[in-house]
Amino acid sequence: MENSNIIVRAATSDDKHYAETITTEMAESAKARGTGIAKRSPEYIQKKMDEGKAVIALTKDGIWVGFCYIEAWQHEKYVANSGLIVSPDFRGTGVAKEIKKKVFELSRKKYPDAKIFGLTTGLAVMKINSSLGYKPVTYSELTTDEEFWKGCQSCVNFDILTLKERKNCICTAMLYDPAVDEVPKPAEQPKMSSTVVTRAGNLRRRRKRDLKGNLKLFERWVRFKQFVMLRGLKKSGATDPSKSERKFTLFGFSILW
Numbered sequence: 001m002e003n004s005n006i007i008v009r010a011a012t013s014d015d016k017h018y019a020e021t022i023t024t025e026m027a028e029s030a031k032a033r034g035t036g037i038a039k040r041s042p043e044y045i046q047k048k049m050d051e052g053k054a055v056i057a058l059t060k061d062g063i064w065v066g067f068c069y070i071e072a073w074q075h076e077k078y079v080a081n082s083g084l085i086v087s088p089d090f091r092g093t094g095v096a097k098e099i100k101k102k103v104f105e106l107s108r109k110k111y112p113d114a115k116i117f118g119l120t121t122g123l124a125v126m127k128i129n130s131s132l133g134y135k136p137v138t139y140s141e142l143t144t145d146e147e148f149w150k151g152c153q154s155c156v157n158f159d160i161l162t163l164k165e166r167k168n169c170i171c172t173a174m175l176y177d178p179a180v181d182e183v184p185k186p187a188e189q190p191k192m193s194s195t196v197v198t199r200a201g202n203l204r205r206r207r208k209r210d211l212k213g214n215l216k217l218f219e220r221w222v223r224f225k226q227f228v229m230l231r232g233l234k235k236s237g238a239t240d241p242s243k244s245e246r247k248f249t250l251f252g253f254s255i256l257w
Helices: 013-033 042-050 095-110 123-132 146-154 158-163 215-236
Strands: 006-010 054-059 064-073 078-086 115-120 135-137 172-176 192-197 203-208 247-250 253-256
Touching: 006 095, 013 042, 013 054, 013 064, 013 078, 042 054, 042 064, 054 095, 064 095, 064 146, 078 095, 095 115, 095 123, 115 123, 123 172, 146 158
Parallel strands: 078 115
Antiparallel strands: 006 054, 054 064, 064 078, 115 172, 135 172, 192 203, 247 253
16 A cells, blocks of 8 residues: 555444444545445444444544445345545555455455455446456345345436346446355466457467456446446337347356456
């Protein structure tokens, strides 16, 4: 992290006075991005602090820097690291990555067998998630808990989620499954390949690359997906969502949109 003056740690009951600042910044940030976020009250954030299910970043002088919290769903089979927010004055310092890492570690400690997932439109967050072992998945691999999906009702893109029958939306779904072996470090990443036939009829080995080395390609795909969805929503009205559904395979994962 670029700023050594910032401390990232588990939040406690002593941090509850930051709750209103945190929820205000969550709302302002979502408004500025033009995307949605599940609205949370200061009381809800305070409860997470009381339960030890949150991570906070502060300067050594006690200035609030960032925050994230944990939610468990479906009898603790799934866990979401939600509400990641960083104060505008501290963005670009690397603190978001440190918060995500710390809340991920806290989630693994509290719920070692749970699948950890997230929904996000932020490419920076997707990159951080990838470094932690998350993989892009379809919405069908996420929790079916209705309480989780109710949180999307406050999002400006909720109409898209409804139109797509909750199969996809502007957000990209990512999942970490502890049942899967730990992702190798980049230097140890196996080079997967497949055989393809060229136009000349020759056989050629084509390397399959993963998300970590292809963020530029993934970014283009995310922006294209968002463009198509938003355009489809404007045109659709009462369009049958199944008629506009597409299947796209990226890094070995089939994603519907």
